[in-house]
Amino acid sequence: MAEQSYTEQEFKVVGSRVRRPDGVDKVTGRARYGADAFAPGQLVGRILRSPHAHAKIKKIDISRAEKMKGVKAVITCDDLPDLTGGRGPNFDILVNCMARGTALYHGHAVAAVAAVDEPTARKALKAIKVEYKALPHVTDVDAAMAEDAPIVQPGVEHDGKPSNIVNVSQFGHGDVDAGFAEADVIIEKSYRTEQTHQGYIEPHACLASVGPDGDGELWVTTQGHFTFRNVCAQLLGMDIAKLKVTSSEIGGGFGGKTHVWMEPVALALSRKANRPVKLVMGRDEVFMGSGPTCSTSMDVKIGAKRDGTITAGQATLRYQDGPFPGPWGMLGAMTSWACYDLPNVQAVAYDVLVNRPKVAAYRAPSAPMAAFAVESTMDLVAAEIGMDPVDFRLQNVAKEGSKAAYGPTYGPIGIEATLRAVKNHPHMKAKLGKNQGRGMACGFWFNFGGQTCTDLNIGVDGTVNLTMGTVDVGGARASMSLIAAEELGIPYEKVKCNVGDTSSLGHNDTTEGSRGTFSSGMATIFAARAAIDVLKARAALMWEIDVDDIEWKDGAAHAKGIEHSNLAPLTLAEIAKKSPQTGGPIAGHNEVVADGAGVSFASHICDVEVDPETGKTKILRYTVVQDAGKAIHPDYVEGQFQGAAAQGIGWALNEEYVYGEDGRLQNPSFLDYRIPVCSDLPFIDTEILEIPNPNHPYGIRGVGETSIVPPLAAIAGAVSNAVGVRLDHTPMSPPRVLKAIREANGR
Amino acid sequence: MRYEAPSSSKEAAKLLASAKGKAVVLAGGTDLLVRMKSGAVEPDLIVDIKRIGATQEIKKSGNGFKIGAGVSGARLGKHRALKKAWPGVVEATNLIGSDQIQGRCTMAGNLCNASPAADSVPAMVAANAKANVVGPGGRRTVAVEKIPTGPGKTSLKKGEIIESITLPAKAPRSGDAYLRFIPRTEMDIAVVSAGVNLTLDSKGVVKKARVALGAVAPTVLLVEDAAKAIVGTKLDDDALAALAAACEAACRPIDDMRGTIEFRTEVAGVLARRAALTAYERAGGKK
Numbered sequence A: 001m002a003e004q005s006y007t008e009q010e011f012k013v014v015g016s017r018v019r020r021p022d023g024v025d026k027v028t029g030r031a032r033y034g035a036d037a038f039a040p041g042q043l044v045g046r047i048l049r050s051p052h053a054h055a056k057i058k059k060i061d062i063s064r065a066e067k068m069k070g071v072k073a074v075i076t077c078d079d080l081p082d083l084t085g086g087r088g089p090n091f092d093i094l095v096n097c098m099a100r101g102t103a104l105y106h107g108h109a110v111a112a113v114a115a116v117d118e119p120t121a122r123k124a125l126k127a128i129k130v131e132y133k134a135l136p137h138v139t140d141v142d143a144a145m146a147e148d149a150p151i152v153q154p155g156v157e158h159d160g161k162p163s164n165i166v167n168v169s170q171f172g173h174g175d176v177d178a179g180f181a182e183a184d185v186i187i188e189k190s191y192r193t194e195q196t197h198q199g200y201i202e203p204h205a206c207l208a209s210v211g212p213d214g215d216g217e218l219w220v221t222t223q224g225h226f227t228f229r230n231v232c233a234q235l236l237g238m239d240i241a242k243l244k245v246t247s248s249e250i251g252g253g254f255g256g257k258t259h260v261w262m263e264p265v266a267l268a269l270s271r272k273a274n275r276p277v278k279l280v281m282g283r284d285e286v287f288m289g290s291g292p293t294c295s296t297s298m299d300v301k302i303g304a305k306r307d308g309t310i311t312a313g314q315a316t317l318r319y320q321d322g323p324f325p326g327p328w329g330m331l332g333a334m335t336s337w338a339c340y341d342l343p344n345v346q347a348v349a350y351d352v353l354v355n356r357p358k359v360a361a362y363r364a365p366s367a368p369m370a371a372f373a374v375e376s377t378m379d380l381v382a383a384e385i386g387m388d389p390v391d392f393r394l395q396n397v398a399k400e401g402s403k404a405a406y407g408p409t410y411g412p413i414g415i416e417a418t419l420r421a422v423k424n425h426p427h428m429k430a431k432l433g434k435n436q437g438r439g440m441a442c443g444f445w446f447n448f449g450g451q452t453c454t455d456l457n458i459g460v461d462g463t464v465n466l467t468m469g470t471v472d473v474g475g476a477r478a479s480m481s482l483i484a485a486e487e488l489g490i491p492y493e494k495v496k497c498n499v500g501d502t503s504s505l506g507h508n509d510t511t512e513g514s515r516g517t518f519s520s521g522m523a524t525i526f527a528a529r530a531a532i533d534v535l536k537a538r539a540a541l542m543w544e545i546d547v548d549d550i551e552w553k554d555g556a557a558h559a560k561g562i563e564h565s566n567l568a569p570l571t572l573a574e575i576a577k578k579s580p581q582t583g584g585p586i587a588g589h590n591e592v593v594a595d596g597a598g599v600s601f602a603s604h605i606c607d608v609e610v611d612p613e614t615g616k617t618k619i620l621r622y623t624v625v626q627d628a629g630k631a632i633h634p635d636y637v638e639g640q641f642q643g644a645a646a647q648g649i650g651w652a653l654n655e656e657y658v659y660g661e662d663g664r665l666q667n668p669s670f671l672d673y674r675i676p677v678c679s680d681l682p683f684i685d686t687e688i689l690e691i692p693n694p695n696h697p698y699g700i701r702g703v704g705e706t707s708i709v710p711p712l713a714a715i716a717g718a719v720s721n722a723v724g725v726r727l728d729h730t731p732m733s734p735p736r737v738l739k740a741i742r743e744a745n746g747r
Numbered sequence B: 001m002r003y004e005a006p007s008s009s010k011e012a013a014k015l016l017a018s019a020k021g022k023a024v025v026l027a028g029g030t031d032l033l034v035r036m037k038s039g040a041v042e043p044d045l046i047v048d049i050k051r052i053g054a055t056q057e058i059k060k061s062g063n064g065f066k067i068g069a070g071v072s073g074a075r076l077g078k079h080r081a082l083k084k085a086w087p088g089v090v091e092a093t094n095l096i097g098s099d100q101i102q103g104r105c106t107m108a109g110n111l112c113n114a115s116p117a118a119d120s121v122p123a124m125v126a127a128n129a130k131a132n133v134v135g136p137g138g139r140r141t142v143a144v145e146k147i148p149t150g151p152g153k154t155s156l157k158k159g160e161i162i163e164s165i166t167l168p169a170k171a172p173r174s175g176d177a178y179l180r181f182i183p184r185t186e187m188d189i190a191v192v193s194a195g196v197n198l199t200l201d202s203k204g205v206v207k208k209a210r211v212a213l214g215a216v217a218p219t220v221l222l223v224e225d226a227a228k229a230i231v232g233t234k235l236d237d238d239a240l241a242a243l244a245a246a247c248e249a250a251c252r253p254i255d256d257m258r259g260t261i262e263f264r265t266e267v268a269g270v271l272a273r274r275a276a277l278t279a280y281e282r283a284g285g286k287k
């Protein structure tokens, strides 16, 4: 599509730091999140969860709970009959939202109730009697790959034998053996990362209502209400058009709200009780019953010549997916080498099942772990050959025309520019004190486009309603309003952008893969251009001239040619005012599969200080440099950079799922699952680079994810430099760091 | 569930003693309400002690400070004389939670919740604080280290409440300090902690010492060997090493998600050393 390609232009409002449209509602508490919906007669839903890591469910007796006063429905998997044919991603969602015969992890849902109030619902849960037979469990990825490991899902085979390995993916090119044979220096090292959760502050919450006619409504905190509708409709046996899903304001998702967890349960409860049901997870349920990212175990080998040329790179990645297969290992393998132009490269990934929660996307899913292993090894090679780590990376950096290890040949990309910016950044030259260290690392993310549908409606007063279908998780309403204002030539304040429910627009893919601004931005441009065509036609009618004699600029129709020089421009507001007489409402619409998302790169610098007696790390200074393509609203772009870095810092230093010998999650709370608090972080500096994506009219790339990729490695480098020992296991929590120091000192 | 807010300790004791089912005391509620919300306790009777006059006062006398069991961390932190006399105790209490928690949490609640990781407790133990207990059988005074008997358990008998806590009058040339280790900077629970209270002679030699450790045993430990290691010294390096070693030897921690045995043991010594140096400086010692 020609019109999709980038054209250089002078922007009027795009790129300005306008006031966010949702700010007042959010700071005054007027904004309505997932748990803020109420319906007359609504019931309280609650879920009973497995106390076992792995167990056969022999019997569930709900009879006592059903008879309790105030209990309106009790359900088990029998109330969610399988309509998926027993396989595929939606079957996995069904099994995950309510166990079918086997509890696959600690926290797996086994039954649910709807009652008139919370205490009654709690009592009813206690009255449900479940008979379990405990099965052997496995929660560690390496243990799950061992010969005699307990099998998580019968039927999964690898090499013709029952196994927990569900997928093996391989990417690369060249001949790595030949490459290593050419190398002067070869470094090989193993790494581990523990499992982390997205840690969104808002727990999963929804209000479901299914009427006696079978039609339903769902209010839910989600990143993709259209996807939720399609999944829930299939699982419940409803017509897609008869389930209306409205997305609430969202208190963070980071991938965790791309996935359906408990919404089918709420709908099934409502259907059985014939009343609306509100279901809100507690924090413990969010940790146990939603989807964290993988824990991993990885080996990386890099060979290089003394002059700094990499001759070969090889990575073996083991990602645990929870009890259901996912694309996670594959994504790790694809992203692992993406920053570099390598002659001989290979990445092999294993997706492995364990008795932990089903893994979901977490911001640039799978890329941070692979980058931790690859970038850490890059540092080791640079040190071994005595080269500056930035120069070493620059020497091997991917450029336009480089063939990526995961397949494609790159167009214009920003990795080299971010590295040069890092090299010249004052942060890189600042002095370090005692017990302090500096690290840097690079990161990559694909970004995504996908199906998008947008409506633009012009009111008679010349204000504009923009209805988009991608959930606003990071400021999209502001960005879309800026784009509509830019195209139409009107002030930002004249545009009001809303997220439409599933009955008001065609399908929109979920806001994931940093696609929101890229794809809805594209649809908004095209919808605005369609509206401009209508505006011009109306002006032609008002002027009684040919529409071809009209051009649109600065928010008004202008008649071209000397013969029309007596016609003063007609503004959008003037045309809109006359619209009832000239053919009715003025609107523009667009539906598109937004192809050509631009890949994005970032390079980070981090300084830390480590207390050598306690192993505690303090982040002293942190700088993010990332290519945004085009920053539509720079405040939000910087916010995404900072937020991604903050999450990476938490992951690097303290966050981890801790499992006991019994396979139970020990720390399902924000007390013992330690995300950073405000005072843990310095102000995170940002530098936005703009290398336009050739496949977007404004040059937009996604910005939301890439910057969670470098922090693990950047911080590992900094900590290692501060203490003089290489850290190879995240989180680099104080006990781990102190142990590493102690061992290095031979104690 | 019944809620009562009596106006005297005697009345509170009577309500608690005669209660059928589970009866609990409510001070700030920052432990209790959280436990109720999670379903960990389901009380039949709640006796709120904040309407009792004596629980709301901070009284200074020749014997020291009597701090009511309803006094919040925030109020404690605003009390100049108390801060001057017992900076370690006040700082320890002020570490609890956040601004919101500080507005409600109490030292007595922190003590009676009986967590080995409670922040104010090692500081109170080092300070030689006493709990003033009122019960159906009258009043008694108990050393704070005798109140918790294990995680979540106290030596208080049915019907007994702590009405106030007494901190002794500050001795000349004395100082106290408290340090905790948390992986973050705030909103966290001590992985290990140390409270130290020192009295020096006119030459800067440690005359008396009390060293307490938190989160390294089922209850807060008063480590007498650690005190012995520094009495008679000016906290020279050898004395500090001996102090750390004595602390390490006293530790009986568990391995859990918050820290390993070896980590807690090693860091207990580190914190005791650092807290001792601060206490020494506060006592007027020069290094």
Ligand SMILES: Cc1cc2nc3c(=O)[nH]c(=O)nc-3n(C[C@H](O)[C@H](O)[C@H](O)COP(=O)(O)OP(=O)(O)OC[C@H]3O[C@@H](n4cnc5c(N)ncnc54)[C@H](O)[C@@H]3O)c2cc1C
Residues within 6 Å of the ligand: B024, B025, B026, B027, B028, B029, B030, B031, B032, B033, B034, B049, B069, B095, B096, B097, B098, B101, B104, B105, B106, B107, B108, B109, B110, B111, B112, B113, B117, B118, B119, B120, B156, B160, B161, B162, B163, B187, B188, B189, B190
């Ligand atoms: C977000 C958050 C952060 C926290 N951070 C910390 C922290 O950093 N450090 C820390 O040590 N703690 C922390 N806590 C725990 C808690 O705030 C403290 O233990 C606090 O001191 C409890 O005091 P309270 O008055 O609120 O106790 P309450 O909750 O009222 O009571 C606690 C227990 O003691 C009993 N009790 C209370 N007063 C008396 C009395 N006078 N006589 C007899 N029994 C009594 C109650 O029955 C209950 O069992 C935190 C809690 C929260 C929610």
